[in-house]
Each structure stands twice: as structure tokens, then as C-alpha cells.
Amino acid sequence: MQTPTWSRHHPAPPVRVVHLGLGAFARGHLLWFTEQANASVPPGERWGVAGFTGRSPRVAEALASQRCLYTLVTRGPDGDTAEQVESLVEAHDGTRGARWRALLSRPEVGVLTLTVTEAGYRRDTSGALDVQDPAVAADTRLLRRLVAGRGGPGTSATTAPGKVLDGLRARRAAAAGPIAVVSLDNLPHNGAVLRRVVLDLADAVDPGLAAWVREHVSFVSSMVDRITPATTDQDRRTARTLTGRVDRSPVVTEPFREWVLQGDFPAGRPAWEHAGARFVPDVAPYERRKLWLLNAGHSLLAYGGLRRGHATVAQAFADAELRPALEALWDEARAVLGLPDDEVDAALAALRARFGNARIEHRLDQVALDGAQKIPVRVLAVARARRDAGLPVGTAGAQVVADWLRHLLLTAHTGADPADGYLVGRLLGTAPRDVVAQTVASLAPDLADDDALVAAVTASVDTGVLDAVR
Structure with a gap:
């Protein structure tokens, strides 16, 4: 033929x-x-x-x-x-x-x-x-x-x-x-x-x-x-x-x-x-909705999923530990999105269906690239909005930052993410207790004095990972 x-x-x-x-x-x-x-x-x-x-x-x-x-x-x-x-x-x-x-x-x-x-x-x-x-x-x-x-x-x-x-x-x-x-x-x-x-x-x-x-x-x-x-x-x-x-x-x-x-x-x-x-x-409300729900959700699943041995978004979404964390992340964003509940509900329903589509092989290692560019607009922007609204630090968002930092430090030697290599260079030699503060200051200078955020991220990071920068 x-x-x-x-x-x-x-x-x-x-x-x-x-x-x-x-x-x-x-x-x-x-x-x-x-x-x-x-x-x-x-x-x-x-x-x-x-x-x-x-x-x-x-x-x-x-x-x-x-x-x-x-x-x-x-x-x-x-x-x-x-x-x-x-x-x-x-x-x-x-x-x-x-x-x-x-x-x-x-x-x-x-x-x-x-x-x-x-x-x-x-x-x-x-x-x-x-x-x-x-x-x-x-x-x-x-x-x-x-x-x-x-x-x-x-x-x-x-x-x-x-x-x-x-x-x-x-x-x-x-x-x-x-x-x-x-x-x-x-x-x-x-x-x-x-x-x-x-x-x-x-x-x-x-x-x-x-x-x-x-x-x-x-x-x-x-x-x-x-x-x-x-x-x-x-x-x-x-x-x-x-x-x-x-x-x-x-x-x-x-x-x-x-x-x-x-x-x-x-x-x-x-x-x-x-x-x-x-x-x-x-376009700003639509940008926030996508960044704080879809893209932040992708980051949570990428860094948390890779940590737990998953390869795709659908696999990580099905994880019994990560799914509640994802819902908590979405709740933290919902509180400061400023959109009607019915619009947020519809967006989240669509995301659950999309993330659960196992026939789309969206690889976590692809999502995980360029984290230093993505975390500020996907996760730290929500932390900033919550602080400005007088709300407590979101623990789910803090965990995403911690998982990303773990991924960054443990994969730095591979050169797999050259766009983030500059940050690793800044952190080398930093005392473990100061790594998170230095990271937050690099990604979002206006949040550098947010002691509650730094403490929440620090509490979520493995101490052995922080020792890796010595």
C-alpha cells in the first residue's frame, strides 16, 4: 500500500x-x-x-x-x-x-x-x-x-x-x-x-x-x-x-x-x-485563575510526584497523598482569587477531569523545568496575596516551594535544568538554616522579610537536603 x-x-x-x-x-x-x-x-x-x-x-x-x-x-x-x-x-x-x-x-x-x-x-x-x-x-x-x-x-x-x-x-x-x-x-x-x-x-x-x-x-x-x-x-x-x-x-x-x-x-x-x-x-483575572489553579497544581504534582516516583501528571494526580495536598493548594488560592465561587468551581471541575486524563502523558520532568521562573508567579504570588489579605501562610503552597527546592538541590549536579543553575550557585556554601531565606529573597525580594513564610517552607524541607549546599 x-x-x-x-x-x-x-x-x-x-x-x-x-x-x-x-x-x-x-x-x-x-x-x-x-x-x-x-x-x-x-x-x-x-x-x-x-x-x-x-x-x-x-x-x-x-x-x-x-x-x-x-x-x-x-x-x-x-x-x-x-x-x-x-x-x-x-x-x-x-x-x-x-x-x-x-x-x-x-x-x-x-x-x-x-x-x-x-x-x-x-x-x-x-x-x-x-x-x-x-x-x-x-x-x-x-x-x-x-x-x-x-x-x-x-x-x-x-x-x-x-x-x-x-x-x-x-x-x-x-x-x-x-x-x-x-x-x-x-x-x-x-x-x-x-x-x-x-x-x-x-x-x-x-x-x-x-x-x-x-x-x-x-x-x-x-x-x-x-x-x-x-x-x-x-x-x-x-x-x-x-x-x-x-x-x-x-x-x-x-x-x-x-x-x-x-x-x-x-x-x-x-x-x-x-x-x-x-x-x-x-486579562489579569484569567491569568491568575490559570496560574494559581492549573499551573500551581502542575508544580505541586511535578515536584511532589517526582519525589514519590511518578512520571506523569495523571499518575501523580491519582496518588492518595498528593491529591489532598492539591485540593488544599486550590483552597488556599481560592481565598484570594477574587472570582465568583461558581466560576472557580467550574474551573476546578475541568482541571480534575484534565489532570485525570491518563491518556495524555504529560511528563513531570517536563513540567519541573525552569522552576525558579515558575514558582514566583504560580505559588509565591498566592503567598503574597494571602499575606496582603491578612490570611495565614498556606501550608500547601509552602510544601510546593520546599519540594521544588529539594528537586533543585538534588538534581543540580546533573545539569538537567540549566535555567535554574544560577540559583544553585548562589546557595552553595550557605548555612542550612539560611538556605530557604536566601531562596525566597532571590525569587521574591518583597517576601524576604516574611518570617512566617520562610518558617513554613523550612519546616517542610528535609534537613538532609539543606546540608547538600555545603
Whole structure:
């Protein structure tokens, strides 16, 4: 039997969106929403996406070999369904700076989107661009040369703020008009976060460019939600069984999806609302709900589950010890969410069903990465809100911080989580009694004097783990 070849059901739409970070989440979320939006409008109103990888070029190479088509497998509790996604029309290695700049110089490109990790913003502890970061410093020098007309076409920035500013620099030079930049990640106020680091870089590179960005670029904040585990060989076999086609880059995701956006689109956008996206004046309540319920729950299950020998979210969720701790964590967050009880009840009911879907193999070691970036917004933010409300320290939240610290210190020697390595370096040689205080001060300086929080976390940490920093 001959294997079917890759072919489009519809002509490829023109590139009108450029995306950075062509991983599984982008293909399960952004590109799916764009696919559904395109299906709801006439052909002339469709938006194609050009995607650039953030790290390895392998994903771009695999997708390019398939005409930028791939299979999205939606994995529900009762079975799998497969669909071909066609909204991606170009896939490139992120080092292709000339193509990046050329696309963003086109007036018809109206949206630049990003899916990067929290660490990808390259911020210091104050939230500003970390100008001491060697990669940031290198991008600053490169962009100054490009502004002065001395950079070659093959040069490329390496950081996310650098790439964004490089594209905006090229757009300004081409007089291509305004554009919206949309962040899709788990950081609260991610549009404002990205705006700050991009403008910090622009101010250091060229004041004229910085002024243009302030006037012509809209930075849109968004809350995104769809569990999309890393693709496995079994997932590739499943995609072939469902479609009859060999797919080097399928994506498996859950049925649930959510997207809430706040901000302006001065050059237009896809009709994402036709796929269920919501456009609101204030995304903050939706961000808190997701961060403090779903994402904090994931962190509890990841660090507590790995400690107890589990491999997936579903396994940890079924653990008789962890499940009550998870419910307690949710109760601590509920008290300060400021949302109606019925909305929180509905959100928690959906989360219990999602976490219990054992057919989605969401690996705990994947969730556990970049904890130093995640714990502040998922767990310590709740601790801060409880303190401000005059409520006692949440013991479930304190236990998550303790479990994360244990994970960090016991895995530091493996180099498995390089993004958190800087914190381990700060803690080495610290007296065991001071480790938690130093950690809290590093992650949330405004909570450094919260003796009750530090005491609660300390009481939850194994003393043998604290001895490991000596």
C-alpha cells in the first residue's frame, strides 16, 4: 500500500503572521486557532503563519519536508481524533536572520507571536532586561551594527528580545507600518513584560528605534491554556495509524483549549474569536485563575510526584497523598482569587477531569523545568496575596516551594535544568538554616522579610537536603 503524500486541501494563505518558537504548544494552540479562524472566513481573508524555531532547527527541517503540514492528534479520555493543520506555510531555523527580517518588513504581516519559556525574556530580578547576560550583550552589539548598516545578511540575534527588536528594526526601515506583538506563555502581563525588555534593549541600541517602537508597536497580553506534552515515538505511530501517513512532527494535545487576549491589533489579525478566543479589557483575572489553579497544581504534582516516583501528571494526580495536598493548594488560592465561587468551581471541575486524563502523558520532568521562573508567579504570588489579605501562610503552597527546592538541590549536579543553575550557585556554601531565606529573597525580594513564610517552607524541607549546599 502506497503511503499518502503530503498535500494541502486549500491553497496556502499568504504569510501575515510571523511566529517565534515552533514547538509543540504553538502547533497545538496558536496554529490550531489560526486554522479554525481561516476555515471560518473567505479565502482572501485567511492568514498564513511563518514559523521560526527558538532553539534546534530539527522541527523546522521536519516540517519543511512535509510542506509545513502536520497532524494534530486530540487525545480525549475515550479515544483519539486526527486533523491536518495547514495554517503554517513556512518553517525556518531561527538563525535565518535575513528571512526573519524580510518577512517582518512586509506591510501585510500584521502580527508577530511568540511562545518562549519564562526564562526566554532574559530579565533580571527587577523585571528589566538583564544587560549582564552575555547573550543580551552580544545582541546589543549586533543590533547597533545593524542599525549603523554594518551587519551582514546572515547575522541573527540569539535572544527573544533581540530577535523581536531586530524584526521591528527591519520593519521600521521598510516603512511597513504598525504591528501587534503577542506573547503566549504562562507569565502574567506577558505583553507588558515583553514590551519592557524590548524597549530596554531598544533604548540601549538606538533611541530613534525605541521611539518608533513606542509609537507603532502594540504588545498584546494573553492567557493560553492547552496541555500539549512532548511528542513521543508512540505518538508518531498513532498519527500514522490514524492518517496512513508518516509524520515526522505530529502533535498530541487534550480537547480543552482556551485563549484570552488583551490589547490592540493595529494591522489586523486572524478571526481567532471564531475558534473560541476571547478579547477582553483586562486579562489579569484569567491569568491568575490559570496560574494559581492549573499551573500551581502542575508544580505541586511535578515536584511532589517526582519525589514519590511518578512520571506523569495523571499518575501523580491519582496518588492518595498528593491529591489532598492539591485540593488544599486550590483552597488556599481560592481565598484570594477574587472570582465568583461558581466560576472557580467550574474551573476546578475541568482541571480534575484534565489532570485525570491518563491518556495524555504529560511528563513531570517536563513540567519541573525552569522552576525558579515558575514558582514566583504560580505559588509565591498566592503567598503574597494571602499575606496582603491578612490570611495565614498556606501550608500547601509552602510544601510546593520546599519540594521544588529539594528537586533543585538534588538534581543540580546533573545539569538537567540549566535555567535554574544560577540559583544553585548562589546557595552553595550557605548555612542550612539560611538556605530557604536566601531562596525566597532571590525569587521574591518583597517576601524576604516574611518570617512566617520562610518558617513554613523550612519546616517542610528535609534537613538532609539543606546540608547538600555545603
